[in-house]
Amino acid sequence: MYRVVFPLRRTGVRLAKWSEQSLVTPSCLTLHSGSKPVRQQQLLGSDETIRKFHISSPYQHTEGNKVSVSGSRSDNVKISSDRISLKYGEFEMELLFVWLRDHCRCNTCYSHDTNQRNVQSQKLFTGETPSSVEFDGLVLGISWPDGHVTSYDINWLVNNVYHNHHTDHVDKVLWDKETIESAGLPTVHFREYMDSDEGLWKHLNNLVKFGFSIVTEAPPVHHMGTLEVATRICFKQETHFGPDWTFTSNNERGDTAYSDLYLGAHTDNTYFTSPSGIQVFHVLEHDGEGGQTLMVDGQHCAEQLRSKYPAKFDLLTRTIIPHEYYEEKLRVRSLGTVLSVHPTTGQFLQIRYNPYDRSPLYTVHPDDQQAFYQAYEALTQEVRNQENELWIKLKAGMVLFVDNWRVMHGRASFTGRRLVSGCYLPRDDWISKARVMGLMNL
Structure with a gap:
């Protein structure tokens, strides 16, 4: 019998690595779990410093102008001229750089109060290639040459990118x-x-x-x-x-x-x-x-x-x-x-x-x-x-x-x-x- 199943349980967001230093986080950094943002103020330590989501070489290209890829699941990531190919279980996602930048959910690019884009602050196509990419299996982190930092919870990506495995949460019973x-x-x-x-x-x-x-x-x-x-x-x-x-x-x-x-x-x-x-x-x-x-x-x-x-x-x-x-x-x-x-x-x-x-x-x-x-x-x-x-x-x-x-x-x-x-x-x-x-x- 034909059945429709939702393939993933939702998981809480975890940060791949944290730096030991007190570093200033760019104002755009916001992490996501499903559709819920983890805002900067939630990441404040007791000394009111903001700990930074670690992305290898966040503001530098590697030698030969290639994108630096790091993280415990970096083998699941491939970089080409215009996209990131990301493998996660049965999902093989093609994430164009322009799509990733367009869908940034940081506080500068997206209003989490109204659930709407801040279109005035966005450029739809910048032609930028990431400086570095990190993937730990739960969070995809991207640093751009202009200092912009974007991060995505993997479940948010699975729910929102183009693929042919989108399903509903309830098993449908097709009946006679x-x-x-x-x-x-x-x-x-x-x-x-x-x-x-x-x-x-x-x-x-x-x-x-x-x-x-x-x-x-x-x-x-x-x-x-x-x-x-x-x-x-x-x-x-x-x-x-x-x-x-x-x-x-x-x-x-x-x-x-x-x-x-x-x-x-x-x-x-x-x-x-x-x-x-x-x-x-x-x-x-x-x-x-x-x-x-x-x-x-x-x-x-x-x-x-x-x-x-x-x-x-x-x-x-x-x-x-x-x-x-x-x-x-x-x-x-x-x-x-x-x-x-x-x-x-x-x-x-x-x-x-x-x-x-x-x-x-x-x-x-x-x-x-x-x-x-x-x-x-x-x-x-x-x-x-x-x-x-x-x-x-x-x-x-x-x-x-x-x-x-x-x-x-x-x-x-x-x-x-x-x-x-x-x-x-x-x-x-x-x-x-x-x-x-x-x-x-x-």
Whole structure:
């Protein structure tokens, strides 16, 4: 099974060597552990002198104008005309001199109060080659000819340089019906979720791990209770459906959701340039039969397609197609790919799958249409495979959160009055909350 793991535990920063003398440290020297700077004042000794991070020959070139390289892990460092090649475990990083200077996080170059660059003090390209480099396995130290000193904690580098090993902090479970039923539905009790950070963390962990989560024992019969649960994560995202909604099968809007018909698995807002991040569902009442909720893990389907038909998977990440939502006074259309992957790691990022809202295919050349339809059909077979379908009966008090970039949802046909309450949450903001709580990195 495809799994995503975060490869490193975070370690505290350690200094490679300290000089025995009381030396004045350049004003730019700041060391980092992850994203937290170790400021100069934290390094003050009892005699209020600043001990200097040792970099061999900090202001001198070696003979032949070559860069001096030192430190207990200096064998992991290679210097060429424009970069430092640094090997750290499975990571092989190419660090251009211009990139290193551009990303200096000293107090002169970067404000740690606002987490922003001090662009007025920076030159984007200086053309400078380091005077000396030191690497002890935990800290990369660089001295520049103008006296500027830069240092980087290795974990900061791993998290921020270009490579194809970037991963998230939580193992994602890609599921089919058997997998998710064996694991049990991811749930969190309303009071735990609303009253504690641990409950919120658990709910967000479920969303990152499985792509959906259910808050149980919520206020069962009132729309405001749905919104109270939803906005525990972040603010609502307003769309042409309004800031939130309660709807039934009255065909009030030009959408099949406002009927009592069967709805196959799909994602919402495919007609938006950036679809909503989470859809919230709460069935407040239903006095008839049917209406079970369908969910399918789109990431699992995409990875199945990639495994069986890699060329078809690749085609769906490159082919731009249109989706649309039309009403009398509304014309919404977007252009995008059915599947998206992370631009550097190639990991799954998003599925945009909605056959109901797919508009006329004017974006694909006739010579390429046959291949597109074959790839789309192969993905559709995975989506409609009954072994991938999870059906659950939502009841009042069960508030379902669905990651709209990963998990597709649908609904069985039904009879009687079925009243559903819900809203959308913006992608960037719920992911931000997950990052703040240590669940995501990408």
